Structure formats: C-alpha cells, structure tokens
Amino acid sequence: MSALLEIVDVTKRFRGLTAVDNVSLSVESGEIYAVIGPNGAGKTTLFNLVAGAFAPDDGEIRFEGARIDRKAPEQICAAGIARTFQIVKPFPDLSVSDNVAIGAMLRAPDMARARAQGEDILRKLDLYNKRGQKAGSLTLPDRKRLEVARALATKPKLILLDEVMAGLRPTETDRMVAVLREINRADNLTIVMIEHVMRAVMALAGRVHVLHHGASIAEGKPDEVTRDPKVIESYLGMKAAH
Amino acid sequence: MFAFLTRRGAIALALLAAALLAAPFLVDRYILSIILLALLGAYLGQAWNILMGFCGLLSLGHAAYLGVGAYASAVLFVNYGIGPWAGVFVAIAAAIALAAAIGWLGFRFRIEGVYFALLTIAFAEIVRIGFDNWPFVGGAAGFFLPVSSATQHQWWNLRGGEVFFYYVALAMAAAALAAAAALRASKLGYALLAIREDPQAARALGVDVTRARFKALFISAALTSVGGVFTAFWTNNLFPAQVLEMSRSIDIILAPIVGGVGTLFGPIVGSFLLVPLGEALTDGLTALGVNAPGAKALVYGLLLMAIIAGTPSGLWPWLSRKLGLQERAE
Known part of the structure; x- marks a missing residue:
C-alpha cells in the first residue's frame, strides 16, 4: 500500500542557509506522526513546503500518489491537507463561528451548512460557548484551539499541526491530546504534528521523526527515538536521559 | 438579509425607506437635490466599500471607473444614438477592463497595501490625462449631452x-445596499472578509485569494461605473477635471470612512451626514x-x-450601539 504523504529527498535553501536538507519521510493513512527537533531545525519550513507556502529547491512531495510540490496553498488545502500556523493567524475582527465557517465553506454547498458544520467542530474543541466573540479577543489557548478548529473545518484527510500544545497548561494539553486522539480514531484523520511538548508526543505519536540543522537524524517509535544517543545529545539534552 | 438588525433597527430602516419614498412630496427642490446627492454618495460609497471594507484593498482612484462609465454612456448616446440602458453595459465593460489592468498588475506582482493604493492613483491619473487630451470626447473643454427639459420625459x-x-x-x-448585504452573506463575501483579515490564513483554508480579489474589484468597478452613467445623464456635462479628478475619488471614500468601513450602513450614514454638512457650510x-x-x-476638514x-x-x-439597532457587531 502506498503512503498518504511522501516526502522524497526534499531540500529548501534560503540564500546560503539550508533550512531543510535532503529530508525524506512517508506517512501512512490514519497515522499520528510527530516531527521534533530543536528550534531552527527546519520543522516549520518542512510544513510550509508540504502546505505549498514555498516550493522545494530539490525533491518531491506526493499526496495520495500525486505531486503537490508546485501547487498553491489553496489547491493543497482543496486536495485534503489542512495546516495550522505556529504563530496563530485568526481572523481577529470576525467572530469565532465566522472563523470556522470560513474553513467549512470550502466543502459546504452554502454558508448555512458551513456554519452548522463549524458549530459541530466548535463543540468538539470546547469553543462553542465563545462562538459569538471576536477571535481577536480570545486567550492564547483558545486561539490555538480555534486554529485547530478552523483547519478541521476544511474536512482534511491530513492535518499539519504546528506546535498547537505550546502555551497550554498540562490539563489543557491533556484535553487537546484527547480531542486529537478522538478525531484521529473516529474520522481516520492522519495527523502530522510539530511538537515540543514531549508529554503530548509520547501520548499521541505512533512514529517520531527528528530533525537537526535541517537534516533527519532519527525516525522511529517514540520510546526508541527518545533513547537514541544522537537525539538526546542534539535535542532532548542530558536531563531526559536520566 | 438584514437579520443582524434588531426590531428597532428594522423599524428605523423601514421608516427611512418610507421617508425617502415620500420626500418628493414633502420637501422643496433644493432639499430634494441634497438628498439625491446623499443617495448618490451612499451608492458610490457602497461600491468602494466592497473593495476596501470587505476585501481590504484601498482604492484611491475610483473616479476612474466613475468617469469611464460616464463618458462611455454619454458618447454612445450623443454620437451613436445608443440609449443608456444599453450603454450601461458598455460602461460596465469598460470599467471592468480598466479594473482588470489594475488587478493584473497589482495581484500578479503582489502589490499590496499602500502600494496598491498608489497603483490606483496612477491609473486614475492616466485616465484623467487621457480624457483631458482626447479631442473625440471634448478634451478638457468637456462633453455635453443635450439638456433635457423637465417636460421631456423619456425614462427609457x-x-x-x-x-x-x-x-x-x-x-x-x-x-x-441589497447587493452588498447579499454579497456579505455569501461564500464570496466571507472569502473577502478572510482575505481582509489575513490573506495567508485565507489561502491555507482553501480560498483562492487572487480570484476573490478580482471578483471584488470587478463588482466594485462595475457598480461605480453605473454611478457614472447616472452622473452623465443627470448633470448633462462631463469634464475630466470634475468626474476624473483625484478629489472626486476622495469624495467617494469619505462617506464610507466616516460612516464605518466594512459595514453595510456606514456608506449611507456617512453620506447623509457629509452631504448636508457640506451644503450647510456653504450656506x-x-x-x-x-x-x-x-x-x-x-x-469641513476640522469637522x-x-x-x-x-x-x-x-x-x-457607534450609532447602532447607542440606539440598539443591530444584534451584534457587523
């Protein structure tokens, strides 16, 4: 069986800097896959390449077997890949329900149904009671949830989550983990996540891919990867080894 | 369509509509001409607001669409005997062609924000200078329609x-107003709002930003050119220094800015304040x-x-909050 998302020998350079250096990975349908690594490792650049914000300098990206590495972000979203932004990008002057309805209208026949679908998603993410508020007035954890809700509203097959746990308290992290696990299980949604919160990575991810200075240094099950000496040295630090 | 209005808001709108319908029987010709100007200002403000208020694209050259529409319909009528009800489609086509050129340059080369505004000024000035020096349309000396007397009623x-x-x-x-409200509630309307708020996030949610911006630009230009047709046949004379001036573009945008950018009733409220204010100041x-x-x-500037x-x-x-005219912020 072929993978849902295949990244093959992808390289992206910014002037002199090689942000993503010959990275390959493949994600199976239904999987939860984490990309970890220190700041500046190229994780977000890798997401931007998949989501169509940039085109890679070398290599190929395939989704459901078809090349997507020269496509525009809106085409990639229409093909079934949704993404969140690490630095959240709500539509601040619009209500929470409008924000999510705009995501849902991609596949809904009209705004009334887009709104109804959006409200279901807001319930799942505990934002329903805040649906009338302007997105700009939400707290950071709520904005993170809104970012996920809006991406889910586009009914993706694959969702790219860029540090959605950052800034959440442990109880909120656990809640988000439960929500993501439920969505993964019930809707067979494939999740690729960039995450620093190891608590969430260990709880969710089936496989973990570690980037360092743009290059892959390890891939495997979470408990294997976290014991890998190279990973401990470059990213987790000595504390995690004990 | 106006579900966001409260009961009071709906009553206020109905009363306003009734008053405007009855106005010719209630007020003298001078007052009526001021209300007419306010209505025209509300119309043009609505057209501009679709581009700026909904989509976040600042145009400071809307006089170009107004002037192109006015001249196209007037020349067709005077020189070729083609009436305005047919001429209006030529006016719209001409305005859209102009908008397409601006949009192509602006969107193709990612000219955003104030630079887009500069682009619109540049095009408007090119059009003004072109008409100023085009003998076929009378150049700077102007173009005139045969003055209609009040007895000559040819609505067609x-x-x-x-x-x-x-x-x-x-x-x-x-x-x-109805068109703007319908647009606002449609998928395209929400796409425009998303683009105004954050184009990158809009694209990530599947919105084709360039396509939606073109649509907003075409709708806005087309509506404005119809206002130009009206202006031509109402005033019967066209001068580049009037219909195509930069100051005309500023006139168009003041009402929606004062009334509330991006709101449906802002252009109306703004125009009905500014036009009488200007007249009262003169008097x-x-x-x-x-x-x-x-x-x-x-x-005027200080006010x-x-x-x-x-x-x-x-x-x-502010007004709708004070008087409780709408349910939620638009």
Whole structure:
C-alpha cells in the first residue's frame, strides 16, 4: 500500500542557509506522526513546503500518489491537507463561528451548512460557548484551539499541526491530546504534528521523526527515538536521559 | 438579509425607506437635490466599500471607473444614438477592463497595501490625462449631452426631471445596499472578509485569494461605473477635471470612512451626514459673509477630524450601539 504523504529527498535553501536538507519521510493513512527537533531545525519550513507556502529547491512531495510540490496553498488545502500556523493567524475582527465557517465553506454547498458544520467542530474543541466573540479577543489557548478548529473545518484527510500544545497548561494539553486522539480514531484523520511538548508526543505519536540543522537524524517509535544517543545529545539534552 | 438588525433597527430602516419614498412630496427642490446627492454618495460609497471594507484593498482612484462609465454612456448616446440602458453595459465593460489592468498588475506582482493604493492613483491619473487630451470626447473643454427639459420625459433614455432622477438614485442606493448585504452573506463575501483579515490564513483554508480579489474589484468597478452613467445623464456635462479628478475619488471614500468601513450602513450614514454638512457650510459661511477661498474646506476638514476622532471605527457602529439597532457587531 502506498503512503498518504511522501516526502522524497526534499531540500529548501534560503540564500546560503539550508533550512531543510535532503529530508525524506512517508506517512501512512490514519497515522499520528510527530516531527521534533530543536528550534531552527527546519520543522516549520518542512510544513510550509508540504502546505505549498514555498516550493522545494530539490525533491518531491506526493499526496495520495500525486505531486503537490508546485501547487498553491489553496489547491493543497482543496486536495485534503489542512495546516495550522505556529504563530496563530485568526481572523481577529470576525467572530469565532465566522472563523470556522470560513474553513467549512470550502466543502459546504452554502454558508448555512458551513456554519452548522463549524458549530459541530466548535463543540468538539470546547469553543462553542465563545462562538459569538471576536477571535481577536480570545486567550492564547483558545486561539490555538480555534486554529485547530478552523483547519478541521476544511474536512482534511491530513492535518499539519504546528506546535498547537505550546502555551497550554498540562490539563489543557491533556484535553487537546484527547480531542486529537478522538478525531484521529473516529474520522481516520492522519495527523502530522510539530511538537515540543514531549508529554503530548509520547501520548499521541505512533512514529517520531527528528530533525537537526535541517537534516533527519532519527525516525522511529517514540520510546526508541527518545533513547537514541544522537537525539538526546542534539535535542532532548542530558536531563531526559536520566 | 438584514437579520443582524434588531426590531428597532428594522423599524428605523423601514421608516427611512418610507421617508425617502415620500420626500418628493414633502420637501422643496433644493432639499430634494441634497438628498439625491446623499443617495448618490451612499451608492458610490457602497461600491468602494466592497473593495476596501470587505476585501481590504484601498482604492484611491475610483473616479476612474466613475468617469469611464460616464463618458462611455454619454458618447454612445450623443454620437451613436445608443440609449443608456444599453450603454450601461458598455460602461460596465469598460470599467471592468480598466479594473482588470489594475488587478493584473497589482495581484500578479503582489502589490499590496499602500502600494496598491498608489497603483490606483496612477491609473486614475492616466485616465484623467487621457480624457483631458482626447479631442473625440471634448478634451478638457468637456462633453455635453443635450439638456433635457423637465417636460421631456423619456425614462427609457434616462431623460426626465429632478424627481425622476431622485427616484433613480433612490433605487440605485437601495439596490447597492441589497447587493452588498447579499454579497456579505455569501461564500464570496466571507472569502473577502478572510482575505481582509489575513490573506495567508485565507489561502491555507482553501480560498483562492487572487480570484476573490478580482471578483471584488470587478463588482466594485462595475457598480461605480453605473454611478457614472447616472452622473452623465443627470448633470448633462462631463469634464475630466470634475468626474476624473483625484478629489472626486476622495469624495467617494469619505462617506464610507466616516460612516464605518466594512459595514453595510456606514456608506449611507456617512453620506447623509457629509452631504448636508457640506451644503450647510456653504450656506452658513455665505450668510456669515465669510467668502475667503478655502474657508469651507478648512471648516469641513476640522469637522471631519472631530467626527473621526469621536467615532474612530465609524458613525454607524457607534450609532447602532447607542440606539440598539443591530444584534451584534457587523
């Protein structure tokens, strides 16, 4: 069986800097896959390449077997890949329900149904009671949830989550983990996540891919990867080894 | 369509509509001409607001669409005997062709924000200078339609008296409001709002930003050019220095800015404040014996500053909150 998302020998350079250096990975349908690594490792650049914000300098990206590495972000979203932004990008002057309805209208026949679908998603993410508020007035954890809700509203097959746990308290992290696990299980949604919160990575991810200075240094099950000496040295630090 | 209005808001809208319909029977010709100007301002403001208020694209060159529409329909009528009801489609086509050129340059080369505004000024100036030096349309000396007397009622040729033009302006202002409200509630309307708020996030949610911006630009240009057709047949004379001037573009945008950018009723509220204010100033200063050049502009400018300082997000949001006219913020 072929993978849902295949990244093959992808390289992206910014002037002199090689942000993503010959990275390959493949994600199976239904999987939860984490990309970890220190700041500046190229994780977000890798997401931007998949989501169509940039085109890679070398290599190929395939989704459901078809090349997507020269496509525009809106085409990639229409093909079934949704993404969140690490630095959240709500539509601040619009209500929470409008924000999510705009995501849902991609596949809904009209705004009334887009709104109804959006409200279901807001319930799942505990934002329903805040649906009338302007997105700009939400707290950071709520904005993170809104970012996920809006991406889910586009009914993706694959969702790219860029540090959605950052800034959440442990109880909120656990809640988000439960929500993501439920969505993964019930809707067979494939999740690729960039995450620093190891608590969430260990709880969710089936496989973990570690980037360092743009290059892959390890891939495997979470408990294997976290014991890998190279990973401990470059990213987790000595504390995690004990 | 106006579900966001409260009961009070709906009643206020109905009363306003009734008052405007009855106005020709209630007020004298002078007052009626001021209301007509306010309606035309509301119409043009609505057209501009679709681009700026909904989509976040600042145009400072809307006079170009107005002028192109006005000249196209007037020349067809005078030189070829083609009436305005057919000419309006040529006017729209000409305005859209101009908008396509601006949009192609602006969107193709990612010219955003104030640079897009500069682009619109540049195009408007090119059009103005072009008409100024084009003998076929009279150049700077102007282009004239045969003056219609009040007795010559040919509605099919947009010829008639002041009351006739008043009702045409009222119908246009009402239609523009309805069109803006329908657009606002549609998928395209939400796509435009998303682009205004954050184009990158909009793209990530599957919105084709360039396509939606073109649509907004075409709708706005087309509506504005229809306002130009009205202007041509109402005033019967066209001068590049009037219909194509930069100051005309500024006139168009003041009403929606004062009334509330991005709101449906902002252009109406703004226009119905600014047009009578301008007229009252002219009368008032004349009565006071002040006839220094620029005195009106100075006082008008000071009043504008006071209004904008008092209600920075526009008069309509403030007014509707004070009077409880709408359910939620638009």
